[in-house]
Amino acid sequence: MKLIAHRGLRSKTIKENTMEAFKNAIQNDKINGFEFDIRCTLDNQFVINHNAFIKTKLIRLHTYKYLKKRYKLPLLQEVLDLDTDKIMLVEIKNRYLPYHKLLKIFKKYQNKNIYVMSFHNKVIEKLKKKNCTAKLGILNYILNSESDYDLDFICLLNNLTTPHLIKEYEKRNVEVFLYGILNEDNDLWYENGTYIVDEVTKK
Secondary structure (H helix, E strand, C coil): CEEEECCCCCCCCCCCCCHHHHHHHHHCCCCCEEEEEEEECCCCCEEECCCCEECCEEHHHCCHHHHHHHHCCCEHHHHHCCCCCCEEEEEECCCCCCHHHHHHHHHHCCCCCEEEEECCHHHHHHHHHCCCCCEEEEECHHHHCCCCCCCCEEEEEHHHCCHHHHHHHHHCCCEEEEEEECCCCCCCCCCCCEEEECCCCCC
């Protein structure tokens, strides 16, 4: 069983999607990797933030220099520069991207353990067609049941998943990530699963 820290390993003093949260995940022996969100700025830089807005500012309408000065948002490259061989699970939030630039970044860090996913299927399909060097996957692909799924991994909601479904994907060499885990008693845990978790107090 593997654990991926959702938006980094947070605490009362460490905020999500920050360099501190990612370093905290790297230093924790129970954690096998960390997940984070990227968004594109007006000047085509990739910054780390979950929401489209930061405070009242829409990220895609502002430059990186502006956002860095006011909100200290880290760049994708800063995260990928971290000294670790743990999984770095990148969730792409934007539908429209400067693909050439993103592919160039992933190629530069191709020796890192990078996984890339999105709810936007076409974004991942386009990265695949352009021979992205990172491992690629989609979240909740067609109700989790497409027989022609041909990506490296899939990310499924834990409460919509069964051991049988996990085994079917494993037979096709598709790695399964599960999310929606809150470390509660009714969460489902499978021995071979890779779980995106908000905390590591259980299991």
